[in-house]
Amino acid sequence: MPETNADDILSVVKGFDQHGYVLDESLATVSFLMIKLRRPLLIEGSAGVGKTELAQILSRYLDTELIRLQCYEGLDVHAAIYEWNYQRQLLSIKLQEQSEASIEEKEEHIFSDQFLLKRPLLKAITKKDKAPVLLIDEIDRADTEFEAFLLELLSAFQISIPEIGTIKATHTPYVILTSNGTRELSDALRRRCLYFWMDYPDREKELKIVDKHLPEVDAQLAQQVVDAVQGLRSLQFDKVPGIAETIDWLEALHHLGATSLDSDLIRQTLGCVLKTQNDLQMMDEQTIESLIA
Amino acid sequence: MAPTHDSSTLRDSVLTFCRLLRQHGYLVGVQESIDALVVSLSGITEYNQFKQSLQSMVCTCRDEWVRFDDLFDEFWFTRGIPVKKKKSKKALASKQKGAVPLLMIGSSEQKELTEEGSRTTGAQAIERLKKTDFSEIPEPERARLEALVLRLFRQMQLNLSRRMKHSHRDGHVDLRRTIRKSLGQGGSPVRMVFKKRQQKKNRLIALIDVSGSMDSYSYFMLLFIYAMQKHFEQVDTFLFSTRLSCVTEALKKKRFKEAMDVAGQLTDAWSSGTRIGETFTTFIDTYGKRLLRRDALVFVLSDGLDTGEPAELASALAHIQQRVKRIVWLNPLKGMKEYEPLARGMQSALPYIDVFASAHNVESLLSLEKTFRHV
Numbered sequence: 001m002p003e004t005n006a007d008d009i010l011s012v013v014k015g016f017d018q019h020g021y022v023l024d025e026s027l028a029t030v031s032f033l034m035i036k037l038r039r040p041l042l043i044e045g046s047a048g049v050g051k052t053e054l055a056q057i058l059s060r061y062l063d064t065e066l067i068r069l070q071c072y073e074g075l076d077v078h079a080a081i082y083e084w085n086y087q088r089q090l091l092s093i094k095l096q097e098q099s100e101a102s103i104e105e106k107e108e109h110i111f112s113d114q115f116l117l118k119r120p121l122l123k124a125i126t127k128k129d130k131a132p133v134l135l136i137d138e139i140d141r142a143d144t145e146f147e148a149f150l151l152e153l154l155s156a157f158q159i160s161i162p163e164i165g166t167i168k169a170t171h172t173p174y175v176i177l178t179s180n181g182t183r184e185l186s187d188a189l190r191r192r193c194l195y196f197w198m199d200y201p202d203r204e205k206e207l208k209i210v211d212k213h214l215p216e217v218d219a220q221l222a223q224q225v226v227d228a229v230q231g232l233r234s235l236q237f238d239k240v241p242g243i244a245e246t247i248d249w250l251e252a253l254h255h256l257g258a259t260s261l262d263s264d265l266i267r268q269t270l271g272c273v274l275k276t277q278n279d280l281q282m283m284d285e286q287t288i289e290s291l292i293a
Numbered sequence: 294m295a296p297t298h299d300s301s302t303l304r305d306s307v308l309t310f311c312r313l314l315r316q317h318g319y320l321v322g323v324q325e326s327i328d329a330l331v332v333s334l335s336g337i338t339e340y341n342q343f344k345q346s347l348q349s350m351v352c353t354c355r356d357e358w359v360r361f362d363d364l365f366d367e368f369w370f371t372r373g374i375p376v377k378k379k380k381s382k383k384a385l386a387s388k389q390k391g392a393v394p395l396l397m398i399g400s401s402e403q404k405e406l407t408e409e410g411s412r413t414t415g416a417q418a419i420e421r422l423k424k425t426d427f428s429e430i431p432e433p434e435r436a437r438l439e440a441l442v443l444r445l446f447r448q449m450q451l452n453l454s455r456r457m458k459h460s461h462r463d464g465h466v467d468l469r470r471t472i473r474k475s476l477g478q479g480g481s482p483v484r485m486v487f488k489k490r491q492q493k494k495n496r497l498i499a500l501i502d503v504s505g506s507m508d509s510y511s512y513f514m515l516l517f518i519y520a521m522q523k524h525f526e527q528v529d530t531f532l533f534s535t536r537l538s539c540v541t542e543a544l545k546k547k548r549f550k551e552a553m554d555v556a557g558q559l560t561d562a563w564s565s566g567t568r569i570g571e572t573f574t575t576f577i578d579t580y581g582k583r584l585l586r587r588d589a590l591v592f593v594l595s596d597g598l599d600t601g602e603p604a605e606l607a608s609a610l611a612h613i614q615q616r617v618k619r620i621v622w623l624n625p626l627k628g629m630k631e632y633e634p635l636a637r638g639m640q641s642a643l644p645y646i647d648v649f650a651s652a653h654n655v656e657s658l659l660s661l662e663k664t665f666r667h668v
Binding site for chain 2: 009025026029030033037039041044078083084086089090093103106107181187190191194195196197236238278
C-alpha cells in the first residue's frame with residue numbers, strides 16, 4: 001500500500017509520537033492492524049480518555065482527510081448518508097415543464113448526481129484521491145435502526161440509495177467508531193469491528209501526554225498534578241476527570257505562576273477538574289490534603 | 294518471541310485457542326478464526342503484540358477484553374491441549390460475589406456463568422418465566438430472567454419510541470416525500486406530506502418500597518426503571534421503607550450491577566418496616582418543589598402494608614396528585630387471585646390513584662406499555 005508508511009508497529013508509534021499522541025504498545029498494535037487490514041475499529045471507554053483524538057491524529061499521520069459523523073438520538077439516513085437538494089429539484093422540475101422529455105427521463109434527471117447532497121458516510125466512501133479516516137463518534141447515542149444502516153457500510157463498504165442504486169467505495173476508508181457505553185451495541189456491529197477498550201492512562205503515560213501538550217510547564221508541578229488527578233479518579237465522582245481536565249488544570253496552574261501544588265491553589269482551581277456541583281461538594285479539606293500528600 | 298516458528302503448528306494452535314475461547318463464551322465464529330489466522334501469519338512475532346492483535350480481533354466487549362489476558366497466557370504458556378477449564382469461571386464468580394454487597398436478592402452469588410448453549414433460550418421457557426411471580430423464581434433461574442427482562446424492557450422502550458414518530462397532518466412539511474409524490478403531477482406539489490416532531494418526553498418519578506415484604510419485586514422494578522430511562526426526559530428514583538433515599542444518580546451507571554452496588558450503599562434501611570405516609574411527606578418537602586410538575590408521571594411500587602398513619606399517606610398523595618400528570622400504583626399483591634385492597638394504607642391511597650396495577654411478574658410489567666403510551 002503506497003498510501004501508508006506503516007510498515008511495522010514501531011513506525012506507527014513513532015509516527016503518532018511526532019503528531020503529539022502517546023501510543024502504548026497495545027493501542028499501537030491495534031492501530032497497525034486497522035491500517036493493514038482496513039477493518040473498522042471500535043473503541044470503548046469512559047469520556048475523556050482520548051478516543052476521538054486518536055482518529056484526528058490518525059488522519060494527520062496518514063495525511064488524509066478526517067470525515068466526522070457525530071451521532072445523536074434521532075440521527076437518520078438523511079443526516080448521515082445523503083439527502084436530495086429539494087429546492088433545486090423543485091426548480092428543475094419547473095424548468096423542465098415545457099420540455100419534451102418523458103416522465104422517466106425527467107425523474108432520472110432530478111435524481112442525478114448534481115442534486116445529491118453527500119453527508120459524511122457517503123462522502124467517506126466516494127472520496128476520489130485517497131482513503132479518508134471516518135470517525136463515527138459516540139455511536140451509542142444513535143438509535144438501533146441507525147446501527148443497521150451502518151452494518152451494510154462497514155461490511156461491504158457500499159451504500160444503497162433507492163433512486164440511484166448501490167454505490168461502492170472507491171477507497172476503503174479507515175473507520176473508527178467510539179462509544180461511551182451508554183447503550184449496549186448489537187453483536188453484529190461488534191463482530192465487524194476490531195475492538196479496543198481504552199482505560200484512563202496510568203501515571204507514566206499521563207506524564208508523557210502532559211509533557212507532549214505542555215512542554216513548557218515545570219516538571220515537578222506536572223508530576224504533582226498528574227498524581228492528584230490519578231488520586232481523584234479513584235474516588236466516586238459523577239464525572240471522572242479525563243486527560244483533557246488534567247491538561248486544563250495544569251495549564252491554569254501554570255498561568256497562575258504556580259511551581260508546586262498546595263491546598264489553596266487546589267481550592268481556587270478545582271473547577272478545572274471537577275465539573276458538577278455534587279463532585280465539588282465531595283471535596284472536603286481532608287480529601288484536598290490527601291491529594292497533595 | 295513467537296509462540297512457535299512452525300507455521301502449521303501455529304495454525305493448529307490458533308484454531309485450538311479459538312475453540313477454547315468459544316468454550317468460554319466468546320462469540321468466535323469462522324470469520325473470527327480466519328482473522329486470528331491472518332494475524333498469526335502477518336509477521337507479528339512478538340508475544341505481546343500477538344496477544345494484543347488477537348485480543349482486538351476476538352473480543353467484542355469490555356468483559357471479554359478483561360478476561361482475555363488470563364486465557365491467553367494460560368493457553369500459550371502451557372501449550373497443552375486445552376481441556377474445558379472451570380477455574381476462570383470460578384474466579385469470575387467469586388469476583389462478582391465480592392462486588393455485590395446489596396440487594397436482598399444476592400442473585401449474583403448463585404449466578405453461574407451460562408454455557409455457550411444457553412445463549413439460545415427455549416421460547417417455552419421464556420413464556421414460563423414471564424408468567425412466574427418474582428418472589429417464586431428459583432435462584433438458578435434468576436440470572437437468566439434478569440438478562441431476558443432487560444432485553445424485553447429495552448424492546449418495549451424501543452417500541453414506544455417508534456410509535457411516536459408517525460403522523461399525518463401536522464408538523465413540518467416533509468419535502469422529500471412531497472417531491473416524490475409530486476412527480477406524477479408534473480412536479481407540482483399538490484399534496485403536501487408532513488412530518489411531526491417526536492413528542493416531548495415525560496418525566497418519571499419512581500417511589501419504590503424496599504421493605505422486607507417487597508424484596509424481589511422492588512429489585513425487578515428497579516431493573517425495569519433502569520431499562521426505561523431512555524424513554525423519559527428525566528427519571529428520578531427513590532427507595533423507601535422507614536426512610537427515603539434518592540438513587541437517581543446511581544441508576545445512571547452504565548451497568549445494572551454497578552447501579553445496584555451504589556444504590557445499596559446509599560440505602561441503609563433495606564428490608565425493615567414501612568412508613569409510607571411519613572416518607573412521602575419527606576419526599577414532598579425535600580424534592581416536591583423541584584420534581585412535582587405537570588409533565589411528571591409518578592410510579593409507586595408498594596404493597597401498601599403501612600405501619601404509619603393512613604391519614605398522612607392520604608394527604609401526601611392528594612398533594613402529589615394535584616401537581617403531576619398521573620399516579621400509577623403498582624401492587625404486586627394484586628397479581629394474586631383473591632386479592633382485595635384491604636390493607637389500611639392501600640385503602641386510604643386508592644382515591645388518589647389514577648392507575649392501579651399489579652407488578653408481580655414480567656408480563657405485568659410489560660403490559661404497562663399501555664400506560665406509558667397514553668400519557
